Amino acid sequence: MIDFMSIDVVYTAESTASGGGRDGHVKSSDNRIDLDTRPPKALGGSGEGTNPEQLFSAGYAACFLSALQLIARGEKVALDGATGITAQVGFGKDSDGGFGINAHLIGYLPGLEQGRAEDLMLKAHQVCPYSKATRGNIDVTSLSRVIDRGLMNSGRSASLLIELIDKPGQLKEISSIIADCGGNVTGVHYEKGNTESINGCFLRIEMETRDNNHVKTIKNALREAGFRTTKG
DSSP, X not given: OOOXXXXXXXXXXXXXXXXXXXXXXXXETTSSOEEEBOOOGGGTSOOOSBOHHHHHHHHHHHHHHXXXXXXXXXXXXXXXXXXXXXXXXXXXXXXXXXXXXXXXXEEEOTTSOHHHHHHHHHHHHHXXXXXXXXTTTSEEOOHHHHHHHHHHHHTSEEEEEEEOOSSTTHHHHHHHHHHHTTOEEEEEEEXXXXXXXXXXXXXXXXXXXXXXXXXXXHHHHHHHTTOEEEEO
């Protein structure tokens, strides 16, 4: 007999797997899901059907986004319409010689400070039913680290280190260039340079961007204006 979690159930989803399991078919009781399952090419399969990890990642992402929205409403934080969650579910061998899965949650929360976004993600992780069900059973990557890495890797967030030159109004000019290119400055920090720097002072700009090509456009515009930039 299966022991169910002690909750007041208001909805039950039901699906049946048949055939060869990972190389078979899955179908929900309401026929909304009616799919062939095939192992991905990375596991020696054809990759022509869906697989359990894809289905799990879709459910986790949707559930976590709802939890995030719930937390935001409770704290009166307005989320941008482009807010989204990506759930990456990995499958592989574990230390016991069997198989296991892990999960990486990537949050995209445009318009919020990194610290605020991180706080909302962590709170959502505490209330998301998928997170509750998997807690202590699978490894879910640290959210604060994943948020930053995910945004940086996709080009939706960037950090530029700009060497300051000897003229007034540099911050205003830099901000204007970024804004004209469609970027959004979220943080500004002054840093001391190394001994190879002529002026010995750098400006670190944190900004929200669309993708990696957008970051390149902004860097080129700054360089054309005479600023030396590095991405860091």
